[in-house]
Amino acid sequence: MSPDRPTAAVPGLLSPALDDLGVTLHDGGGTLRVWSGRAESVELVVFDDADLDWSVADVPLTSVGGGVWSVTSELLRPGARYAVRADGPRGSGDTFNRGTLLIEPYSRGLATGDGYEDWRSVVVDRGFDWGEVRKPGTPMDRTVIYEGHVKGLTKRHPAVPPALHGTYAGLAHPAMIEHLLELGVTAVQLLPIHAFATEPRLLQHGLANYWGYNSLNFFSPHAAYATEENRRRGADAVLREVKGMVKLLHQAGIEVILDVVYNHTSEEGIGGPRTSLRGLDNRGYYRQQDDGTYIDVTGCGNAVDTSTDAAARLVVDSLRYWAEDVQIDGFRFDLAATLGRDAGHVFTPEHPLLQTILSDPALSGVKKIAEPWDVGMGGWQTGNFRPGWHEWNDRYRDRVRNFWLSDIDYARRAGVTPVGVGGFATRLAGSANTFTAERGPLASVNFVTAHDGFTLHDLVSYDVKHNIANGEQNRDGADTNRSFNHGAEGHTTNEGILAARRKAMRNLLGTLLLSAGVPMLTAGDEVGRSQRGNNNAYCHDSPLTWLSWDHAEWQSDLKAHVARLIRLRDENPALRPVRYARRGEHVPSASIMEWYDETGRTMSDERWNDSTKRTLQYVASSTPENEERNRILLIVHGSEHAVSVTLPEIEAADRFVRVWSSLDERPLTEVTEHAPGDRIDLPSTGMELFRVESVNPPG
Template identity: 45%
Template sequence: MKIESGRPDPLGATPGDGGVNFALASAHAEAVELCIFTKTGETRLELPGRAGPIWHGFVPGLKPGARYGYRVHGKWAPEEGHRFNPAKLLIDPYARALDAKITWQAPMQPGKTKPDRRNSAEVIPKSLVSEIVQPDWQRPRHSWTETVIYEAHPKGLTMTHPDVPAELRGRWTGLASEPILAHLRNLGVTAIELLPTCAYLDDRFLVEKGLSNYWGYQPIGFFAPEPRYSGADPREEFREMVRRFHAAGIEVILDVVFNHTGEGDTRGPMLSLRGIDNASYYRLGPEGAYIDETGTGNTLNLANPLALRLVMDCLRHWVEEMGVDGFRFDLAATLARGASGAVEPHAPFLTAIAQDPVLREVKLIAEPWDIGPGGYYLGGFPHPFSEWNDRFRDDARRFWRGDRGMTGDLARRVAGSAELFDQHGRPATASVNFITAHDGFTLQDLVSFGEKHNHANGENNRDGHDANYSEALADPQAQAARKRALLATMILSQGVPMLLAGDEIGNSQSGNNNAYAQDNEIGWIDWTAPDEGLISFVKRLIQIRKDHKVLRQCRFLHALERKQDGIRDLIWRLCPGGEPQPNDWNDPELRCIGVEIRGAAEGPAGDAGYEAVYLLLNAGPTCKAALPNGQWTLLLDTARPEAAEEQFSAAETCLAAQSVQVFTRATPQETS
């Protein structure tokens, strides 16, 4: 087997011209060996070409499917940030497929004070040379105002579903099987947001406890679909899944992790970037110590051009080659850290995204925090990012739990959290509203448990959030009423709603609010007895949202008078019908509030339809509430979830405890 000079671009393994070109980025390496694995063993070929930090070579006759890895030579000087160790076989960070899942084993360890000389080739999955194709994707392309997100685990969504064939459960093919597609179409969701889908590590901490990394937030193979979710051809199975979702009118959003890798801190294994160029890819402090602003032991350095290029190339790969329609960025504040380490609105990653012709056209969602200094950055991301709004989650939970003084906070969330997001031309859809997510209680557990129950995780219940704002309601009817009120608040508020998979069927994790290691019945969605009434209720809520544009506007509402009729676009009302004064908003016992919503004053007439919607939210006891003047239609009463719409001629309505009512009417001044 011979090797030629090849070319430095593109990075990764690229088939063509009768062979395969290999290119690897390492600014501090002294030599790079390409290792080809065949039935007869390992063949090592030193990459002969170098262009700046890019090492490259071309192997004639090699074809897609070839198995390979790298051994990178250089200094072992941890105090300078260098940890080169050619005894360790390294996964190509640009590998588009791996031949096995990644599970920690002792020979992966790099060494502490000196290099560990054990050869790790037998325990490291091999990178696979893959064909590079860019299909013509037929994308649904839903606008943000039309979007309803469904967050799901790629495996857990299907593992117990009785109508998904057993051989497809837990795989990409099962995820887009007809029973799942039919369920999502019935609900009316427009996008599925999948927990990490790239190849990740089962880390030592979990392996030694007999657990596995179920959620997948320990990435190693950024370009490669996770092998455990597929058969012989992970890439094609993933693409076929995407095609099926697209054909059903559903976009695919990936939860991506570019804030850290599964290599951890100095105690972690050497799998890829640590051995390729530790000092370039990771943020390091004095004496080469890892800066940990993610809680995982390391932090990727996106202020470095090589790390930034890796991320940008990876994102474009998932869009162009794999067909995805957007990304949710885990701990995105880390990605917004510049060379100084501070979170910056013009950090290299954010600037690169803004000018990229591929990525600026897909949906981008930031989880706007990390654990480092200044890491809580809610509202700080620039267009075109939307953001997970944890203030919505907490304020809605606390209002419906009956916490004192929460009505004003809830009002801000229902109106789109303008005080957080209305800046620099950002739309109201910048707020992704959620009550629950994978990280925390399910909706059923939120109304069933006052405290977390994470003992199965093996950490003596120390892990997971303590501030859950939950309540152990003993009465099943009270639980159901609370769930409906929370769901109605989320789906009918301005912004973009995100539903946690399983909440619509009453799924429980038995009080575990951190099921990251529970690849079992705790973490899987339980389809054995789905709550059909709740499914119908969620479907109805989503349909109301779709039918009434005033509930999903892209402009913020600021109670301004509209030119077309002189009526304010947002009018808050107390139960007697009058508008709240400052002392009312400050009343800690205020539990019921109404809001009359019209098309935004700052938008064109008719942009949000020709109607008004009146929402009443009552976290207190049963009460009567006056309706604004006009002929109203009651669209929904969460206390009577199966009741049909009805014309409402009375001047007031009776609101049950823990309930939401939704009314609509045409605005007389706009009727034509």
């Protein structure tokens, strides 16, 4: 263990006995170290360079203690294809089979033959010239995340050369970088790029695992996203293409965040494929009952048992590798609650793995984003992770959708909205009822849509899911979407409905990008991409899920709104506080928030929950350490009934400069100035953003 890592009171997962697992190259070959706590023998199998089915050597590994097996061989050189196999007891929960060739868990590259389980590990030369390029290091308060799929982003991009369509290199092409910079996003968050496989069930239906949440290996990049040329050259070239993508994005100032799936693997339930961990030590790597039955808290057939030191260390070492060797800027942890389950399978935020991820020096500058739930008992943990973690905020998603969509739908049917504006205001201001003061608003990763669920366009165009094409009789995918079709299900030529949908999208985007917290935008939502009502398109590798770059005028207008909102967020620190304000106290890097009703008077307590009162004025004033004081006024009107809003009389506010409105089909080209006491008419739902200015600012 390197001297800069903590040595006092470290959990067992940082034991030196687990150091240097995988292949370490040195003069005269390499050393392979593999963990299997229950194996009775482990072998290295090396294959011919040209034929993955032709083994050239079988070499036994020696037990060196702590469950680790080791061998040094001149055959372990860059480019070598190899596998491991293990034999052991035949008791319940053990699945050893000496005849099964297994992926070595720390493989940095993979090669594959014709069969589903015909995988070989590859010894990779990890060298790469990063030059003077460094990680951008974007502060969290200035971070705007763009969640996308490596293939889907560029597969149809007309300015990206066809040879680069759907590839790592394509994502780093100047045309894609230009798009990201025009929007103003600061980070791309990529759906899984760890090597993954399509489930046999999907293959039987002629479908594919497009999203990639079915990991084969936690170190190897998914080779199918590399260019054809680099795939032919082998695992070294695939890894260099990934690093080249990261380098070019970093040169443009854009961070790369990976969606990582450490909670389960592609080996599925008992009877599923035996490709790696199951064959090495099923008991040691997967959560089980005493009789060997899997404890599946992920819904994917198995759950990695991070209460064992070796399984937890596998996760930590993978993170270190991607953060250091590949220069990745952050990770979004799929079903992170699973990673925090102890030996009794109960979630604890003090879990050694979660704490090690926070404290490990190799991960100190890395963004750590938890999807804070899984499908097991006690699996919903939003708000319960420790300081240093950021979390997908599903409470934010649901409240914002309710306010702009399902509440409006309800009002059309019942004549009155079901709730007032109070809950929405809490989310707008940073979800202080969910996250502790120590963590602050930046603990919340705000989102309205994600890869999983309706796109933004479909959220405002469909009342129900349309997933028949998934082959599961429309049973899959969420049934509660809080969506609203605005009067017609799916496609329509009714201009009134289409206009209402466009405005609803602008209201949702405006809320997302003007809320306190860290916004996450789903790729394609900036241009109103549709999946024709499919809210679980994980199995479609087709134009249904690939972004289209042929945009109608309204789509270009929507993109311009997104770019304007992101720029306004960047220019106005009052919109991105780091801490929660406390009444009567000066809190550096917080925003002081004041709330007014449509008459310009301070919001009364009873109005917050009055379902007939859906209008508020929100004044946020920054208290930054090193920036000029900044104030904004945001008007929110959550009813289809017209309202006339009187701008408030507030201290040191001489004028309100209107800088954005969701009522406009195209973003404002000229700002307008208004005085305190002026009236702003809103004919229906909408948002208006003003910059508060003073002729003689205080202090």
